[in-house]
Amino acid sequence: RQRLLEVKHLQKHFNVGRNLILKAADDVSFHIYRGETFGLVGESGCGKSTTGRTIIGLYQPTAGEVLFAGVNVHSAAGKQKQQLTRNMQMIFQDPYASLNPRMSVAEIIAEGMYLNGLYTGKERTKRVHELLEMVGLQAEHASRFPHEFSGGQRQRIGIARALAVNPEFVIADEPISALDVSVQAQVVNLLKQLQKEKQLTYLFIAHDLAMVKHISDRIGVMYLGNLVELTTSEKLYQAPKHPYTEALLSAIPVPDPDLEQSRERIILEGDVPSPISPPSGCVFRTRCPVAKEICAREKPSWQEIEQEHFVACHLYQ
Numbered sequence: 001r002q003r004l005l006e007v008k009h010l011q012k013h014f015n016v017g018r019n020l021i022l023k024a025a026d027d028v029s030f031h032i033y034r035g036e037t038f039g040l041v042g043e044s045g046c047g048k049s050t051t052g053r054t055i056i057g058l059y060q061p062t063a064g065e066v067l068f069a070g071v072n073v074h075s076a077a078g079k080q081k082q083q084l085t086r087n088m089q090m091i092f093q094d095p096y097a098s099l100n101p102r103m104s105v106a107e108i109i110a111e112g113m114y115l116n117g118l119y120t121g122k123e124r125t126k127r128v129h130e131l132l133e134m135v136g137l138q139a140e141h142a143s144r145f146p147h148e149f150s151g152g153q154r155q156r157i158g159i160a161r162a163l164a165v166n167p168e169f170v171i172a173d174e175p176i177s178a179l180d181v182s183v184q185a186q187v188v189n190l191l192k193q194l195q196k197e198k199q200l201t202y203l204f205i206a207h208d209l210a211m212v213k214h215i216s217d218r219i220g221v222m223y224l225g226n227l228v229e230l231t232t233s234e235k236l237y238q239a240p241k242h243p244y245t246e247a248l249l250s251a252i253p254v255p256d257p258d259l260e261q262s263r264e265r266i267i268l269e270g271d272v273p274s275p276i277s278p279p280s281g282c283v284f285r286t287r288c289p290v291a292k293e294i295c296a297r298e299k300p301s302w303q304e305i306e307q308e309h310f311v312a313c314h315l316y317q
């Protein structure tokens, strides 16, 4: 399979003053195949949004590189850069904050087309109408403003805006977290349907494994700026390897009563440490129920323990 995106040893640190460095993403490596949905999961503050924003070029990485169809996202310039910017789009968590309240829906959706020189006057209007219908909204509502729509409808507008410039790759950063449970499934289904129609590749960011379970082909689990496990959805749910993944999974209610008995709830002690002073060795060791002596001394390496199954944990090294 063809790799559309390659993230290699990506590091993003922020200088937060007084010589303090916030290690938002510390050494993140993964790839995304063309046409798949890759889920990136972890608690808030684990660095998943920073990783997404760095991938798309909103941040310059501290170290490492991101290749999109073989092109380095952060050193591309001119036409190539413009092409990349168009090709990689983002859907944001908060459909209230991410739409300019002073712009009509038509203006919001057409802005990217305008900036990228796509389509001309009349065609652009026609395309706005098509996009609105594509996401399940009425074309006649193009002249309305964001506040006239519900949360779910605004997220549909956000999706139309992202797809207006015909991207190949879309990062959805917690696109349903701010929505009512009743509309979450509708938005996920819309994203799936559009993926099929437009052959899109998704990076789907979420704080909850239950949310990405159904939509993702493969899933990466992040903890305190590091990927700790990565494999196919099936493997992750059936045979998780990392103690943190096991704990996350144990928190998901299982509808099958047989399974429920076999999966005991694991409650993690303590809080996530600060990314300004992460623990030595394994970043998870202060909360790991099975930590060993070596875990404080040595950082476990990122290893492919079987095909398509990566884990960073001393239990498997």
Ligand code: SF4
Binding pocket: 242, 243, 244, 282, 283, 284, 285, 286, 288, 289, 290, 291, 292, 295, 300, 312, 313, 314, 315
């Ligand atoms: Fe737990 Fe050690 Fe594995 Fe980290 S490396 S998850 S502390 S067993």
Ligand code: MG
Binding pocket: 045, 048, 049, 174
């Ligand atoms: Mg976030």
